[in-house]
Amino acid sequence: MRAVATPALPADPLSPIRFNVLAGPPADGETRARLGRMETPHGVVDTPVFMPVGTNATVKALDPDDLHEIGAQIILANTYHLSLRPGHVRIARFGGLHTFMAWDGAILTDSGGFQVVSLGDRLVIDDDGVTFRSHLDGALLRFTPEHSIAVQEALGADIAVCFDQPVPPHASSHAQVAEATERTERWAERCLTAHIRRDQALFGIIQGGLEPDLRTSATAAIAALPFDGLCIGGLAGDETPEQRRATLDVVVPLLADDPRPRYLMGLGSPMDLLDAVDAGIDMFDSVLPARVARNGSLWTPDGRLNLRNAAFLDDPRPVQEGCRCRLCRTFSRAYLAHLFRADELLAYRLATCHNLTFTLDFMTRIRSAIAAGTFPQLVRELRARQARNSPANDSGRDTQADTSVTQAAAKGG
RNA sequence: GGGUAGGUUGAGCAGGUGGUGAGCUCCGCUGACUGUAGAUCAGCCGUCUUCGACUGUGGGGGUUCGAUUCCCUCCCUGCCCA
Numbered sequence: 431m432r433a434v435a436t437p438a439l440p441a442d443p444l445s446p447i448r449f450n451v452l453a454g455p456p457a458d459g460e461t462r463a464r465l466g467r468m469e470t471p472h473g474v475v476d477t478p479v480f481m482p483v484g485t486n487a488t489v490k491a492l493d494p495d496d497l498h499e500i501g502a503q504i505i506l507a508n509t510y511h512l513s514l515r516p517g518h519v520r521i522a523r524f525g526g527l528h529t530f531m532a533w534d535g536a537i538l539t540d541s542g543g544f545q546v547v548s549l550g551d552r553l554v555i556d557d558d559g560v561t562f563r564s565h566l567d568g569a570l571l572r573f574t575p576e577h578s579i580a581v582q583e584a585l586g587a588d589i590a591v592c593f594d595q596p597v598p599p600h601a602s603s604h605a606q607v608a609e610a611t612e613r614t615e616r617w618a619e620r621c622l623t624a625h626i627r628r629d630q631a632l633f634g635i636i637q638g639g640l641e642p643d644l645r646t647s648a649t650a651a652i653a654a655l656p657f658d659g660l661c662i663g664g665l666a667g668d669e670t671p672e673q674r675r676a677t678l679d680v681v682v683p684l685l686a687d688d689p690r691p692r693y694l695m696g697l698g699s700p701m702d703l704l705d706a707v708d709a710g711i712d713m714f715d716s717v718l719p720a721r722v723a724r725n726g727s728l729w730t731p732d733g734r735l736n737l738r739n740a741a742f743l744d745d746p747r748p749v750q751e752g753c754r755c756r757l758c759r760t761f762s763r764a765y766l767a768h769l770f771r772a773d774e775l776l777a778y779r780l781a782t783c784h785n786l787t788f789t790l791d792f793m794t795r796i797r798s799a800i801a802a803g804t805f806p807q808l809v810r811e812l813r814a815r816q817a818r819n820s821p822a823n824d825s826g827r828d829t830q831a832d833t834s835v836t837q838a839a840a841k842g843g
Numbered sequence: 844g845g846g847u848a849g850g851u852u853g854a855g856c857a858g859g860u861g862g863u864g865a866g867c868u869c870c871g872c873u874g875a876c877u878g879u880a881g882a883u884c885a886g887c888c889g890u891c892u893u894c895g896a897c898u899g900u901g902g903g904g905g906u907u908c909g910a911u912u913c914c915c916u917c918c919c920u921g922c923c924c925a
């Protein structure tokens with residue numbers, strides 16, 4: 431299959447981002463994990479990196495000071511949501527997303543393509559673009575690759591992303607996957623043509639579902655275009671970890687000689703991140719840690735705590751012993767449990783601070799292990815711990831086991 | 844003391860004017876969440892031997908084949924008048 435591999439492009443000297451692999455995968459092939467450093471117009475991003483999601487120009491419940499404290503170097507915002515409200519033109523009048531939301535770190539905007547899937551039945555897709563109804567007021571809207579790029583240029587993030595058509599999540603036939611994948615390839619070229627801002631990077635998106643042949647062709651097609659980075663879409667859905675890994679094992683080797691960052695869209699649970707880093711991914715984003723935090727689930731090395739459970743009402747301990755976050759530094763489990771029951775807003779901020787700190791510290795530990803050449807040991811250790819903590823018949827999506835597995839990682843950092 | 848409206852599963856209610864009251868919202872319990880229409884959603888929430896069964900409409904009594912419903916009486920609560 432190496433024959434299909436994309437001819438390596440030289441790094442674009444005009445690219446607004448500069449990505450360097452500091453520690454590449456060892457020659458023995460035990461892992462494809464790599465340590466990187468991405469320079470953006472708004473600071474350095476150490477990879478592998480997790481990007482907190484701030485759909486509406488805010489990481490829900492947090493402000494930029496919180497984000498800095500957590501250690502966020504780059505966050506994600508959403509083209510679709512911001513174009514509807516408050517409107518990208520308005521944001522542009524305020525000098526762009528960075529000044530509007532007072533965030534001086536890096537920003538990546540998602541293209542709105544994901545809404546094509548998440549807005550489900552309300553849409554009609556044709557070769558030119560997507561027509562659908564606003565989730566805010568039902569107004570009929572149309573997104574095309576050109577429109578998405580125009581909005582993203584107005585928003586002015588450091589990195590824009592191509593408008594794509596994610597593969598429908600459930601039981602898609604090969605023909606349906608092929609249609610979405612090939613359309614995404616055609617749209618990628620249109621996005622590239624439409625994108626003119628020189629101070630903004632543009633990433634292409636590889637689709638292909640779980641079909642090896644389509645992933646192969648999509649990788650070749652997208653990697654052949656002069657993007658600044660490559661996204662892998664459609665892999666944070668309802669597939670199993672094994673299916674995801676198998677797909678990454680198709681895509682990433684084709685990019686072995688490619689100098690650009692690889693971004694797996696939508697992944698966020700600790701074990702999933704570990705596996706994907708092992709498969710050679712550099713960038714991630716997910717709503718998971720923040721959403722789960724708002725709903726009362728706190729990630730710790732010993733597993734996941736649901737702070738709404740009665741057991742925590744009398745628990746004087748911090749959520750996680752030794753954690754550096756705002757919550758654990760100061761407050762008890764009992765206090766947080768009380769805040770959740772009383773529907774107090776502070777609960778959301780503190781819980782979000784914790785889960786994002788946990789996730790970013792986990793990434794720090796991963797980077798340290800890669801730098802030290804001990805990443806394979808880390809993977810083995812955490813997988814063994816997961817196997818120990820979950821019954822043999824485990825489905826592989828047991829979050830309890832998943833987070834408990836990160837104990838060693840959290841301790842190390 | 845007189846009048847009046849009530850007393851339904853932790854709370855608040857719906858329903859029921861003689862023919863099988865376990866229905867709702869809170870509270871409570873548990874689970875889920877992966878490029879955010881999500882501070883959301885789902886299940887449970889009288890008892891038990893839980894695909895079903897049983898009990899339950901303030902207490903007691905009466906009429907009746909049958910009472911949550913009709914009658915008597917007592918208790919409790921709100922309001923009005925003394």
